[in-house]
Every structure is written in C-alpha cells, then in structure tokens.
Amino acid sequence: MVENLTVYYFSGTGNALSAGRWIKENAEKKGVKSDLISIDRFKKIHVPAAAGKRLIGFCYPTHGFSLPWIMLKFIFRFPARERCDVFLLNTRAGSKIFKWFAPGVSGIAQMLPALILLIKGFKIQSLFPLDMPSNWVSVHPGYNQSTVAAMVTRCRAMVDSFCEKVLNGRRHFRPNVFVMMPIDIALAPIAFMYFMYGRFFFAKVFIASTDCDACNLCEQKCPTTSIRIINKRPFWKFSCESCMRCINICPRQAIQASHSLAAVIAVISSFLPLALMLKVLNSYIPLSLHRPADFIANWGISLTLFFTVSGAVFWLIRLQWINRFFSATSLTKYWRRYIAPGIKPKDY
C-alpha cells in the first residue's frame, strides 16, 4: 500500500487538474498522505519529504501527439530516484459520438517521458491516458454541457478504479496503451513537427478583440508567462504552449484564435520564394549538409514569418475596423468555449 503520494500537474483548462484532484481525494480516503502540486511558472522543483512507500505522479494534457514543453522540461529536470514508483496520466481529446466515447491519441505523450524516467531509475507503475472532453477550441467548438458531463462522469469512474489499483501498490496499464502503440509510434514524426513548428504557429494566431478591457487576468494566469500587456492589449510570445487557458477564462471572451490571421500566414508563406532561397543557401555549403541546412533554414524562415505577420497584425488591430475584421473572421468568436466542470480561474 502506498503511504505517500505526490502528484505534479500542468493543466490548461482543468482536465488534468480534475484528474489530479480525484486521485488526491481517493488517496486521502485511504489515509495516504498526498500533495497535488502545480508546475505553472516553475523555477525550482519541490519534492516533499516522505517516509514509507512513495508514489509520484505526473498529470498533463496531450499536445500535438506529445506533451507540453513545460512538462517535458520539468520531467527532464526532476531529481533521479532509484526504484521510486511513478505514474503518467495524460489527458487527451476525448469525444462522444452518439453513445460511443471516442478516445484521443497519445502519440509519444507517454512514451517519451516514460523513457526519461526509466533512464533516471524510476519504476513505471502506471501509464494511464484519460479521455476528457477536448479543450482545443481553436480547432473545434467546445462540447455541450450534457456531452461534457457524460465524459467527465466516465473519466471519474476510470480514475477511481485506477486509484484502487495503484494506491494499493499494483501496476496498472490501460490496454489502450498497447493497442494504440503502433499508431502512437507512427505519429512520432508529426509530434516532432508540432514541436518544431505547430506550437509556435498556434501561439501566434491569438488576438484580442476590441472587447478586451485590459483586466490583465490572462497575463496573471498564464502558466508560462507568455502574455505581455502592451498598450493595454495582450501580446502572445513564442513560449505560449497553446494550453487554451487564456482564451477560455477571459471574462469578456475577447481572445480569439484568428483563422484569418492563420490564413494570411499560410498565403504569405506560399508566396515566399523558399526553393530559390534554399538553393542560394546551399551553394555556400557542402552537399552532405544540404538536408540539415534546408531544415534549419526552413524552420528559421517559418518562425520569422509567424513572428513578423502576427506582430504586424498586433499593431494593425489597434485600428478598430481591422480589429473587427480579424475578430469577425475568427471561428472562435462563434464557438462554445471549454473549461472543465467545477474549475474556476482562481484555481490556477
């Protein structure tokens, strides 16, 4: 039986936080001493002192078939502990199609941190993907209340049964982990591309509409300090994890993931004479280095483009009519938002 439990969590919209709370509740019912620790804005890693059999858990969302960079960094820096039991719980984009609960896809969200922890000497006690309602409101509308309630109730029951096993010191791997493993491995290149390009792209398509009253809540609650208020308007930095917290907690629903801005970036990049630029670059370097040089140049050009176009739009939207255009052409303006049931901005 576990005597001490420490759960570290990162959560954009409260799904991973809810899972962490349910685990803590279960632990406390069993008399297990437990800590639930947020890794938002972490600088130092706090590992509470513990006596007796210890279990450490990491709860976090799946992002781009991988895990958020902040959680990966945290696990990288986590002090090694020989033979200490750990579990990984990644919340995923669950959905409900009529009566069928469709699972999300983990990709390398568990495999990569599990490998790091194994190398550090930890013992993997459980890998547990949890299909909470998808929070990715910049690509689809949030689900309605009854769908969310059905998914959350199902997940709660799954977490209770997970706790029954792992808190009693048993190993537990959801069969879904093994069934999906070939697909998850095949998705590793996409996870890499999301890591190199996708997350920076999504970070740069947020805008604040004229409804923003500069209350600063988004800046105060961002887990990665990626928002700066400039001239009474939020500006998104590249360090944004696209966790969807700011867009979902803004009291005036002023934040939009701008689909028109995304389209502008796509159109401009398709006009760039990239092939010609790479040819010129390659004429200066040996043949064997052409492929890595192309990749690095492509990456640098893309990031510069995301930064420049979104920066230009940031200044242009000070003009009301331009702001109205970009807001009105953002699908998020018309979509339902998402925050896990029972989670409030003060919980972050």
Ligand SMILES: Cc1cc2nc3c(=O)[nH]c(=O)nc-3n(C[C@H](O)[C@H](O)[C@H](O)COP(=O)(O)O)c2cc1C
């Ligand atoms: C940028 C982004 C990327 C995502 N990528 C995936 C994914 O690859 N696979 C998946 O199953 N869910 C994906 N999701 C959905 C979230 O993992 C899921 O909704 C999670 O439960 C959110 O947890 P949180 O509220 O604790 O942040 C993504 C969400 C976002 C915002």
Ligand code: SF4
């Ligand atoms: S939370 Fe909303 S209203 Fe407040 S500063 Fe951010 S965007 Fe503006």
Ligand code: SF4
């Ligand atoms: S800026 Fe918004 S989406 Fe990005 S990390 Fe901060 S809260 Fe999350």
